[in-house]
Amino acid sequence: MPPATERKLVALDIDGTLVTYDEVLSDAAREAVAAVRAAGHHVVLASGRSLIAMTPIAAELKIEDSWIVASNGAVTARLDASAPMGYTLEKVETFDPEPVLRMLQVELPHARYAVEDVGVGFRMNELFPEGELNGEHRVVDFEELWAGDVTRVVVRSPGETSAEFHEIAARLGFDDVTYAVGWSAWMDIAPQGVTKASALEAVRRELGVAAENTVAVGDGSNDIDMLRWAGWGVAMGHATEPVRAAADAVTGSIDEDGVVDVLRSLL
Structure with a gap:
């Protein structure tokens, strides 16, 4: 050793x-x-x-x-x-997802959104394709996604490219959260910093x-x-x-x- x-x-x-x-x-x-x-x-x-x-x-x-x-x-x-x-x-680490979800809903009204419940799974406005998210999946009304603070917001919108996701994030001025865009039309949003x-x-x-x-x-x-x-x-x-x-x-x-x-x- x-x-x-x-x-x-x-x-x-x-x-x-x-x-x-x-x-x-x-x-x-x-x-x-x-x-x-x-x-x-x-x-x-x-x-x-x-x-x-x-x-x-x-x-x-x-x-x-x-x-x-x-x-x-x-x-x-x-x-x-x-x-x-x-x-x-x-x-x-958690944050209030309501402000960012409201802004994104305007920009990407057809996207799928999910918030993480640590150790359990995800609440989402509609089901994601099988295998993309683990744990229990619970479909809820959009407003219920911000029922409490969360560790992460996941955005999935196949109609957009990675570059378009970056442009949307910059335009919305995500000052209170940290975001990362994946290989495809996928964005993870975390607490600031x-x-x-x-x-x-x-x-x-x-x-x-x-x-x-x-x-x-x-x-x-x-x-x-x-x-x-x-x-x-x-x-x-x-x-x-x-x-x-x-x-x-x-x-x-x-x-x-x-x-x-x-x-x-x-x-």
Whole structure:
């Protein structure tokens, strides 16, 4: 085991980094994660996924005792096999979704909207395609989406491009929330200032890992802050140019299991 001062915090995105878009986690990736953990380093999964969508991946990786960052940083938990749900919540960041939902409804009246209920699932104005969101799905009136503070708002509107989503967000002036646009017509909206990076920084301090000993690997726009935060940020080979520009290095694509090369380089 390396001395505590030399242990690294290795933050790994899931979709497009560890897991293919067909939900495949390769044996090579599984073995590389296990080797890094066996060497004494901290592997922290950091994803836009909800917590209940991340715990099965952690189980596949045989990670039962680590921190985990979900919902783009709005939810931080510690995996604990002895806990009733398999984890304990450490920090949950929320915001009032009503203002942003009212504005978006005017701009995107035909979009599908969902808000996250941590550890349960989502409330939505209409069902999302099967497999896109995990947990229980409850269809409610639009006004019920802002019945209370939430960790995240999800917007799905196939009629718009990613660029159009960015333009709408800029025009509406999302000053009180943080947003990230996905590969397709998908937008995640989180509390102001909350990102994977903000949550990982809190985890880093708790673990006592030096800032220069942090590593992050990701592929999406919601990973940009995380890649900039890390002492060594690595973008996947298939990432867009803004993501690659935020990184210190670029590895192979998800089809090439690029994350495996990064993990093996730490051993």
